[in-house]
Amino acid sequence: xxxxxxxxxxxxxxxxxxxxxxxxxxxxxxxxxxxxxxxxxxxxxxxxxxxxxxxxxxxxxxxxxxxxxxxxxxxxxxxxxxxxxxxxxxxxxxxxxxxxxxxxxxxxxxxxxxxxxxxxxxxxxxxxxxxxxxxxxxxxxxxxxxxxxxxxxxxxxxxxxxxxxxxxxxxxxxxxxxxxxxxxxxxxxxxxxxxxxxxxxxxxxxxxxxxxxxxxxxxxxxxxxxxxxxxxxxxxxxxxxxxxxxxxxxxxxxxxxxxxxxxxxxxxxxxxxxxxxxxxxxxxxxxxxxxxxxxxxxxxxxxxxxxxxxxxxxxxxxxxxxxxxxxxxxxxxxxxxxxxxxxxxxxxxxxxxxxxxxxxxxxxxxxxxxxxxxxxxxxxxxxxxxxxxxxxxxxxxxxxxxxxxxxxxxxxxxxxxxxxxxxxxxxxxxxxxxxxxxxxxxxxxxxxxxxxxxxxxxxxxxxxxxxxxxxxxxxxx
Amino acid sequence: xxxxxxxxxxxxxxxxxxxxxxxxxxxxxxxxxxxxxxxxxxxxxxxxxxxxxxxxxxxxxxxxxxxxxxxxxxxxxxxxxxxxxxxxxxxxxxxxxxxxxxxxxxxxxxxxxxxxxxxxxxxxxxxxxxxxxxxxxxxxxxxxxxxxxxxxxxxxxxxxxxxxxxxxxxxxxxxxxxxxxxxxxxxxxxxxxxxxxxxxxxxxxxxxxxxxxxxxxxxxxxxxxxxxxxxxxxxxxxxxxxxxxxxxxxxxxxxxxxxxxxxxxxxxxxxxxxxxxxxxxxxxxxxxxxxxxxxxxxxxxxxxxxxxxxxxxxxxxxxxxxxxxxxxxxxxxxxxxxxxxxxxxxxxxxxxxxxxxxxxxxxxxxxxxxxxxxxxxxxxxxxxxxxxxxxxxxxxxxxxxxxxxxxxxxxxxxxxxxxxxxxxxxxxxxxxxxxxxxxxxxxxxxxxxxxxxxxxxxxxxxxxxxxxxxxxxxxxxxxxxxxx
Numbered sequence: 001x002x003x004x005x006x007x008x009x010x011x012x013x014x015x016x017x018x019x020x021x022x023x024x025x026x027x028x029x030x031x032x033x034x035x036x037x038x039x040x041x042x043x044x045x046x047x048x049x050x051x052x053x054x055x056x057x058x059x060x061x062x063x064x065x066x067x068x069x070x071x072x073x074x075x076x077x078x079x080x081x082x083x084x085x086x087x088x089x090x091x092x093x094x095x096x097x098x099x100x101x102x103x104x105x106x107x108x109x110x111x112x113x114x115x116x117x118x119x120x121x122x123x124x125x126x127x128x129x130x131x132x133x134x135x136x137x138x139x140x141x142x143x144x145x146x147x148x149x150x151x152x153x154x155x156x157x158x159x160x161x162x163x164x165x166x167x168x169x170x171x172x173x174x175x176x177x178x179x180x181x182x183x184x185x186x187x188x189x190x191x192x193x194x195x196x197x198x199x200x201x202x203x204x205x206x207x208x209x210x211x212x213x214x215x216x217x218x219x220x221x222x223x224x225x226x227x228x229x230x231x232x233x234x235x236x237x238x239x240x241x242x243x244x245x246x247x248x249x250x251x252x253x254x255x256x257x258x259x260x261x262x263x264x265x266x267x268x269x270x271x272x273x274x275x276x277x278x279x280x281x282x283x284x285x286x287x288x289x290x291x292x293x294x295x296x297x298x299x300x301x302x303x304x305x306x307x308x309x310x311x312x313x314x315x316x317x318x319x320x321x322x323x324x325x326x327x328x329x330x331x332x333x334x335x336x337x338x339x340x341x342x343x344x345x346x347x348x349x350x351x352x353x354x355x356x357x358x359x360x361x362x363x364x365x366x367x368x369x370x371x372x373x374x375x376x377x378x379x380x381x382x383x384x385x386x387x388x389x390x391x392x393x394x395x396x397x398x399x400x401x402x403x404x405x406x407x408x409x410x411x412x413x414x415x416x417x418x419x420x421x422x423x424x425x426x427x428x429x430x431x432x433x434x435x436x437x438x439x440x441x442x443x444x445x446x447x448x449x450x451x452x453x454x455x456x457x458x459x460x461x462x463x464x465x466x467x468x469x470x471x472x473x474x475x476x477x
Numbered sequence: 478x479x480x481x482x483x484x485x486x487x488x489x490x491x492x493x494x495x496x497x498x499x500x501x502x503x504x505x506x507x508x509x510x511x512x513x514x515x516x517x518x519x520x521x522x523x524x525x526x527x528x529x530x531x532x533x534x535x536x537x538x539x540x541x542x543x544x545x546x547x548x549x550x551x552x553x554x555x556x557x558x559x560x561x562x563x564x565x566x567x568x569x570x571x572x573x574x575x576x577x578x579x580x581x582x583x584x585x586x587x588x589x590x591x592x593x594x595x596x597x598x599x600x601x602x603x604x605x606x607x608x609x610x611x612x613x614x615x616x617x618x619x620x621x622x623x624x625x626x627x628x629x630x631x632x633x634x635x636x637x638x639x640x641x642x643x644x645x646x647x648x649x650x651x652x653x654x655x656x657x658x659x660x661x662x663x664x665x666x667x668x669x670x671x672x673x674x675x676x677x678x679x680x681x682x683x684x685x686x687x688x689x690x691x692x693x694x695x696x697x698x699x700x701x702x703x704x705x706x707x708x709x710x711x712x713x714x715x716x717x718x719x720x721x722x723x724x725x726x727x728x729x730x731x732x733x734x735x736x737x738x739x740x741x742x743x744x745x746x747x748x749x750x751x752x753x754x755x756x757x758x759x760x761x762x763x764x765x766x767x768x769x770x771x772x773x774x775x776x777x778x779x780x781x782x783x784x785x786x787x788x789x790x791x792x793x794x795x796x797x798x799x800x801x802x803x804x805x806x807x808x809x810x811x812x813x814x815x816x817x818x819x820x821x822x823x824x825x826x827x828x829x830x831x832x833x834x835x836x837x838x839x840x841x842x843x844x845x846x847x848x849x850x851x852x853x854x855x856x857x858x859x860x861x862x863x864x865x866x867x868x869x870x871x872x873x874x875x876x877x878x879x880x881x882x883x884x885x886x887x888x889x890x891x892x893x894x895x896x897x898x899x900x901x902x903x904x905x906x907x908x909x910x911x912x913x914x915x916x917x918x919x920x921x922x923x924x925x926x927x928x929x930x931x932x933x934x935x936x937x938x939x940x941x942x943x944x945x946x947x948x949x950x951x952x953x954x955x956x957x958x959x960x961x
Contacts, residue, residue, distance in 0.1 A: 066529075067529075068527070068528065068529045074528070076528065081528065084528070086522070086527065086528070086529075087522060087527075088522050088527070090529060185529075185531060185757075186529070186530065186531050187529040187530070188529050189528040189529040190528075190529065190757075192756075193756035193757050194756035220533065221531060221533055222531050222533075222757075223531065223532070223533055223534065223757065223758050223759055224756075224757065224758075224759060299753065300753070300756055302751075303561050303563050303572070303573050303751070303753055306563065306565060306571070306572030306573065307526045307528075307570060307571050307572050308528075309565075309572070311567065311622075312525055312526070312527075312570065313527065313528075322567070326565075346751065349563075349751035349752075349753055350749055350751060351749045351751070354751075354752075358753070
């Protein structure tokens with residue numbers, strides 16, 4: 001933070017300072033551990049001091065509680081995994097440790113990553129550091145809030161339909177979701193396997209990209225992993241000369257808040273000022289994305305979550321018979337949103353309904369993939385606001401799932417297409433109901449495996465936008 | 478007619494066979510396969526279905542499955558798909574089994590005139606042990622789960638309903654087992670469960686082409702019980718039809734002890750498996766190198782071997798079939814033919830599967846390597862008999878001594894002067910003597926009772942110490958008695 005040498009250092013710069021010997025790794029970890037420990041946003045579910053004598057080569061990482069961490073409790077925000085301590089590390093976590101980046105702690109999240117506000121955590125909501133009466137977004141809300149509040153230098157999250165980009169936007173930081181397959185899913189607790197992807201949070205595009213370069217890579221333990229061919233290097237672009245950015249105007253017409261629309265329009269002007277070209281494009285099927293997503297994701301979730309039965313690990317609610325034990329464990333272990341999606345997904349896969357629901361949703365998914373392919377034959381990147389609005393109040397949307405789901409309207413299509421996308425801060429805007437200004441996110445999307453092009457342009461735009469505000473008081477009250 | 482059925486009815490039977498592959502490790506994780514090890518000693522987060530784990534297919538299991546598919550003459554799908562088969566049960570830790578559904582690895586094959594519908598790869602469930610005397614879940618006070626078996630690679634083979642009798646089902650099942658055994662991809666031990674067989678059974682009026690309502694006989698642990706179970710079920714179905722009742726689709730368990738059939742669960746209550754393409758795995762696309770390698774390493778399989786032995790080597794049907802399903806006997810035969818190039822395969826096969834097999838039974842059926850008889854020695858013996866250098870009786874006596882004491886038959890024939898009497902005048906003298914000493918039988922033969930000649934042949938053989946050729950003795954005797 002301002003005035004604090006270590007807190008003011010970027011995560012990349014912290015690693016360099018430790019590498020050159022200017023900074024002591026153990027001191028750095030102690031500094032961040034204290035900040036994580038003092039945090040009052042409910043962003044962390046647990047913190048870790050690491051092992052004495054561990055190699056520290058860079059800034060420690062806050063890790064979403066969806067990643068299995070050997071010896072450290074892992075709950076995925078659910079009661080059903082209460083007390084579960086995995087006997088193994090997720091591949092992404094393993095890569096952090098192997099690189100010498102300590103685990104700072106496990107961050108709060110919507111239960112099994114199902115949610116857009118972090119209000120679905122069994123361990124209480126995370127508060128938005130910009131306004132404690134508002135949500136930080138979700139499902140990786142704890143990671144986003146921790147970084148925004150200065151309680152972590154950077155963080156890992158996962159994005160299934162927007163769970164990195166949306167909280168990054170609502171917390172005023174950078175969130176990067178790479179191509180599906182870029183980071184191994186091994187040890188990342190499954191929500192919707194064909195959509196789940198590990199990504200990163202940072203205060204800058206460079207930090208988010210640096211952390212991604214640590215965790216990406218082909219993993220023999222994940223048959224769907226590919227890594228990013230050619231890897232990632234630190235972005236250096238300072239302009240957008242020769243870059244064409246497509247804007248799906250029709251898709252953006254639905255209910256974007258005025259403040260968000262204004263920041264988005266300014267961002268497009270900045271693109272042109274940097275030498276880039278704006279072109280209108282069409283994504284004719286993108287508006288069907290939410291509907292398809294809410295069939296595919298629950299369908300996969302319904303089978304992924306069947307393993308939680310109280311027998312081998314986690315919560316067990318005792319009962320007289322096995323079936324009753326199953327029922328009570330699952331009844332008490334899962335929250336209402338998770339149950340809603342298990343029921344939706346079970347129904348969508350049942351005999352006689354499969355074609356009508358899952359089959360149709362997969363066809364829509366294919367159409368969306370083709371929409372993006374057609375668009376990327378004309379443009380290099382696609383820009384949208386990350387979310388239709390700024391952070392909303394705690395409890396404002398909990399009784400209306402559909403309005404909650406619409407938060408992900410602009411982020412879901414990229415997840416369905418498996419393409420990389422990033423959210424960078426585009427400034428602040430006043431919420432429709434008035435009050436202090438809140439962060440707005442700009443989303444850029446690129447073709448599969450074009451992460452380098454994506455972060456170059458995002459880096460150039462970020463510098464030109466020059467967003468450098470931080471929430472007052474941060475995470476420490 | 479078919480056993481268990483009246484003449485106007487026909488049995489329609491299809492088999493579903495699960496083959497556990499004898500890979501070193503499990504289908505989707507690195508745990509060792511074991512049988513009989515202490516429970517839950519071969520487990521890991523993957524086969525215990527911890528949160529966040531992912532399956533990684535076992536390459537060797539895929540190679541083995543392809544070998545089975547090729548051996549069954551199947552077409553291999555260029556891109557087959559793994560599916561999740563969802564069902565909630567304590568033996569199924571993920572609550573879904575990774576299997577194949579609408580695009581299996583292999584389809585459209587045939588083995589011995591029974592068409593193969595499909596063959597696909599999947600993983601085995603954990604083993605449940607029910608506490609209590611019966612060992613069954615009914616009345617048990619609790620159940621234990623052993624995850625050592627969870628994730629064992631399985632190939633499920635499904636036939637078309639082409640089998641028409643219980644005995645044909647047994648014979649075909651045995652042929653399939655030998656075929657898989659000779660590929661070396663499974664232990665095919667039914668008692669240990671490394672080969673499991675279910676049968677779909679229905680009946681219909683003979684000549685009809687429609688399928689009747691079928692019942693499923695589950696988990697037969699031997700092909701003999703399979704045959705008995707199918708016979709019992711065919712009788713039950715025929716009885717229902719005879720009394721004007723209908724066959725109800727259901728799953729049955731056959732108790733080989735009592736011969737009774739018990740319903741397990743009816744299909745109406747069957748699970749909705751909510752099949753879903755497995756998002757954690759990519760399509761299974763064996764490359765041409767993998768297929769070529771599998772084709773190259775395919776051994777000669779029983780069906781082809783039986784045909785070759787019969788058609789090319791002139792070995793009669795029964796020994797040809799026996800040799801085709803007993804790889805070690807076939808290898809012994811081939812070694813005999815190499816040792817004695819002039820030995821006729823038919824003669825060699827008869828000695829091997831006839832007299833030699835009988836000697837082995839006498840010794841309590843030891844393995845071939847456990848008796849001191851080399852293929853070359855048996856071949857020398859058979860050769861001497863074929864060339865009439867020794868009589869059949871001498872050869873049999875020698876064989877007993879070979880099996881008991883490991884004697885060298887060629888050396889013993891020389892040492893003990895056991896060579897066949899080929900000198901007619903010597904034999905004629907003996908015949909004359911025997912006729913004189915046995916006037917009774919001789920007179921009977923002369924009076925037209927030709928069967929009485931047997932006693933005289935026996936006496937000649939006794940006189941020559943078994944060294945005479947039976948045919949020759951007969952000829953000279955008949956001449957001497959004026960029957961010539």
